Amino acid sequence: MNRQRYRDFLLFVGPPLLVYGVFCLYPTVAGIIGAFTEWDGYSQTQRFTGLANFRKMAADDVFWTALQNNLFLVAVPGIMLLALGLYFSSALRDERTPGRRVFQFTYLFPNILAGVVVATLWSFVYSPSFGVVKGTLEALHNALRFVRLDFVANALSLKELSRQAWLEPQYFMRALVPMLVWAGTGFFVVLFLAGMQNIPRDLYEAARLDGANEWQVFRHVTWPGLSPIMLAAVTFVIIGGMKTFDCIWVMTQQHVPDRNQVLATYVYQQAFSEARMGYGTAVALVLLFVTLGFVLVAHRMMRR
Amino acid sequence: MxxxxxxxxxxxxxxxxxxxxxxxxxxxxxxxxxxxxxxxxxxxxxxxxxxxxxxxxxxxAWSKSHVGGYFLNSVVTVSSALFGTLLLSAMAAYGLARLRVKGRRVIYYLFVAGMIVPTALTLAPLFELLRSLSLLNSLTGLALVYVAFSIPFSLLMLYGFFSSLPEEVREAAIVDGATEWQTFWHVFLPMARPGLVTVAIFNFLGLWNEYLLALVTLIEPEKQTLQLGIANMVVSMNYRSDWGTLLATMVLAMLPVLVLYAALHKRVVEGMILGAVKG
Known part of the structure; x- marks a missing residue:
C-alpha cells in the first residue's frame, strides 16, 4: 500500500520535477556558483575566482550607472503608476461614472502587449522624423505664433525641443517614463479596483451619510482598506523596475550605451557580447539580492 | 455645484x-x-x-520578411509550452496535494521557490546547457525552458485548486477501482477546469510576449519568434525604411492577444490579479 503510494507519487511528481530541475533549478544553481568564477562560454574551463567578480563590480562605473538607472525606473514610474492607479480606480469605483466598463477594458489593454511591441510603438512617438512629440511641440509653437506670443514660444524653445532626438543617451532614461506609465497604469487600476471590492460597502455608505467628501472617503476608507493589495502593488513595482530589459533593448536597437544600461541589459551584454559569463552572472546575482532586499524593506515599512 | x-x-x-x-x-x-x-x-x-x-x-511581411515563419514559430513554441505546462503542473499539483508522502512539503517549496529566480541569473548556464544538449537554436529547447519557468506559478495556483476539492471524491473513485491516474485524469482534471483556464491565459500572455529567453536560445533567423523578429526589424529600419512591413508585423503580434482579451476579458483580469497577489 505504502509502496504503491510512493510509486504513484513518483509517477505524478517525477516528470514535472525532472523538467523543472533540469531547465530551471539547475541553471539557477549553476548561475549562483558561476558568479564566483571566471568563465568565457567558449572554452570548457571555468576557474573559481572567489569574490573577484564582486570586487571588480565595486570598481565598475557602468555597473553603478546600471543600478542607478534601475532605481530610477523603480522610483519615478513607480510613484506615478501607484498615484494614477489610485486616482483612476477611485474614479471608476463610483457606479455613477458613465462608461466605467469601457474605461476599465481599454486601460488594461497596453499591459498585455509585448514589451517589444510597446517599445517599437513608442519609438515612433519619439521619432524625430514623424514623431508624436515632435508634431505636438510644433503645433504648439505655431499656435503661439499665430496668437502673436512668439516670445513665449521662443522662451520655451519649442522649435529646438521639437527637433530633439529624445532617444539620445542623455534623455533616454527619462523618455522611458511616459512609456512605462502609459503601459502600466491600467494594471494598477484593475488591481486596486479588485482590492476595493473587498472593502465592505457599508463603510462607504456610512462615510457618505456622515457627509464625508471624496478626499475624506479616500483617506479614511479606501486607503486603509487597500493596504493588503498595496503591498502586492509595491512588490510589483519593485520587481518590474528591477527586471526591465525588453524596452531598453529594443529602443536602443540592441546596442545599449553605457549610460543607459540597467542591470538586466548589462548582464546580457557582459555574458554574451563580451563573453564574460562569470562576471555577467555575478551582476545577475546582485540583481537578485538587491530586488529581494527592496521587497523586504518595503514589506517591513508597510507592516507598520 | x-x-x-x-x-x-x-x-x-x-x-x-x-x-x-x-x-x-x-x-x-x-x-x-x-x-x-x-x-x-x-x-x-x-x-x-x-x-x-x-x-x-x-x-x-508574410512572404519576404520571414514573418510567416516567425508567426508559426511563435505559435508552435507557445502552444506546445502551454500544453506541457498545464499537464506537468497539474500532475505535480495533484501529486503534492493528494498523495500524502513524506517530504512532499520540501518538494513543494522547491518548486515554488522558482518564482523568485530572475531570468538574468540563469541565462549563461542555460545557454551552455542547451548547447550541450544540442537544444540551442531549437524550438523544442525553448519550449522546454518555457515549461520549466512556467511550472512554479502554475503549480502554486493549481495546488490551491486541488487542495480545495473534497477528499471523498478521490476515495469514491479509488473504491470504484480507478487507478490513481484515472482518478486524476477523469475526475480531478475536469473539476479543475476553471483553474486550468485561468492558468492557461496567464501563461499564454506571458509566453507569447516573452523576449529574453528566446533571444538567448534562438540565434538563426529562420528559428526566431515574432518578438525577436520585430526587434530585429527595428534595427534593420536604419538602412531599409520599410515601415509598412514593421507596422503590419506588430499588428500580427498584437492580434492573438487582442482577440483573447476581447473574448475572455474577465478571465484575463482574474488571471493577472491572482498572478500579482500570489506571485
Whole structure:
C-alpha cells in the first residue's frame, strides 16, 4: 500500500520535477556558483575566482550607472503608476461614472502587449522624423505664433525641443517614463479596483451619510482598506523596475550605451557580447539580492 | 455645484487617458494598411477611401520578411509550452496535494521557490546547457525552458485548486477501482477546469510576449519568434525604411492577444490579479 503510494507519487511528481530541475533549478544553481568564477562560454574551463567578480563590480562605473538607472525606473514610474492607479480606480469605483466598463477594458489593454511591441510603438512617438512629440511641440509653437506670443514660444524653445532626438543617451532614461506609465497604469487600476471590492460597502455608505467628501472617503476608507493589495502593488513595482530589459533593448536597437544600461541589459551584454559569463552572472546575482532586499524593506515599512 | 464640476473634471481626465491609450493602438492598426509612400507623405492621415487601403504590407511581411515563419514559430513554441505546462503542473499539483508522502512539503517549496529566480541569473548556464544538449537554436529547447519557468506559478495556483476539492471524491473513485491516474485524469482534471483556464491565459500572455529567453536560445533567423523578429526589424529600419512591413508585423503580434482579451476579458483580469497577489 505504502509502496504503491510512493510509486504513484513518483509517477505524478517525477516528470514535472525532472523538467523543472533540469531547465530551471539547475541553471539557477549553476548561475549562483558561476558568479564566483571566471568563465568565457567558449572554452570548457571555468576557474573559481572567489569574490573577484564582486570586487571588480565595486570598481565598475557602468555597473553603478546600471543600478542607478534601475532605481530610477523603480522610483519615478513607480510613484506615478501607484498615484494614477489610485486616482483612476477611485474614479471608476463610483457606479455613477458613465462608461466605467469601457474605461476599465481599454486601460488594461497596453499591459498585455509585448514589451517589444510597446517599445517599437513608442519609438515612433519619439521619432524625430514623424514623431508624436515632435508634431505636438510644433503645433504648439505655431499656435503661439499665430496668437502673436512668439516670445513665449521662443522662451520655451519649442522649435529646438521639437527637433530633439529624445532617444539620445542623455534623455533616454527619462523618455522611458511616459512609456512605462502609459503601459502600466491600467494594471494598477484593475488591481486596486479588485482590492476595493473587498472593502465592505457599508463603510462607504456610512462615510457618505456622515457627509464625508471624496478626499475624506479616500483617506479614511479606501486607503486603509487597500493596504493588503498595496503591498502586492509595491512588490510589483519593485520587481518590474528591477527586471526591465525588453524596452531598453529594443529602443536602443540592441546596442545599449553605457549610460543607459540597467542591470538586466548589462548582464546580457557582459555574458554574451563580451563573453564574460562569470562576471555577467555575478551582476545577475546582485540583481537578485538587491530586488529581494527592496521587497523586504518595503514589506517591513508597510507592516507598520 | 462644485461637486458637479468636480465630477465633470474627473470624467474629462478619464476620457483623456482613454484617448491616450486608444489613439496609438488605432493609429498602429490603420497605418499598417497604408503604403510606405502614404505613411511618409502624412503619417497621421487614416486611409479614408477603399482605394487607399492596401494589404501589401501584410503580403510583403508574410512572404519576404520571414514573418510567416516567425508567426508559426511563435505559435508552435507557445502552444506546445502551454500544453506541457498545464499537464506537468497539474500532475505535480495533484501529486503534492493528494498523495500524502513524506517530504512532499520540501518538494513543494522547491518548486515554488522558482518564482523568485530572475531570468538574468540563469541565462549563461542555460545557454551552455542547451548547447550541450544540442537544444540551442531549437524550438523544442525553448519550449522546454518555457515549461520549466512556467511550472512554479502554475503549480502554486493549481495546488490551491486541488487542495480545495473534497477528499471523498478521490476515495469514491479509488473504491470504484480507478487507478490513481484515472482518478486524476477523469475526475480531478475536469473539476479543475476553471483553474486550468485561468492558468492557461496567464501563461499564454506571458509566453507569447516573452523576449529574453528566446533571444538567448534562438540565434538563426529562420528559428526566431515574432518578438525577436520585430526587434530585429527595428534595427534593420536604419538602412531599409520599410515601415509598412514593421507596422503590419506588430499588428500580427498584437492580434492573438487582442482577440483573447476581447473574448475572455474577465478571465484575463482574474488571471493577472491572482498572478500579482500570489506571485
Amino acid at each position: 462644485t461637486r458637479k464640476l468636480l465630477r465633470a473634471l474627473v470624467f474629462v481626465s478619464l476620457a483623456f487617458w482613454f484617448l491616450l491609450v486608444v489613439v496609438p493602438v488605432v493609429w498602429l492598426v490603420y497605418s499598417s494598411f497604408k503604403t510606405n509612400e502614404a505613411i511618409f507623405a502624412d503619417p497621421w492621415r487614416p486611409p479614408l477611401s477603399p482605394a487607399e487601403v492596401s494589404v501589401d504590407n501584410y503580403a510583403r
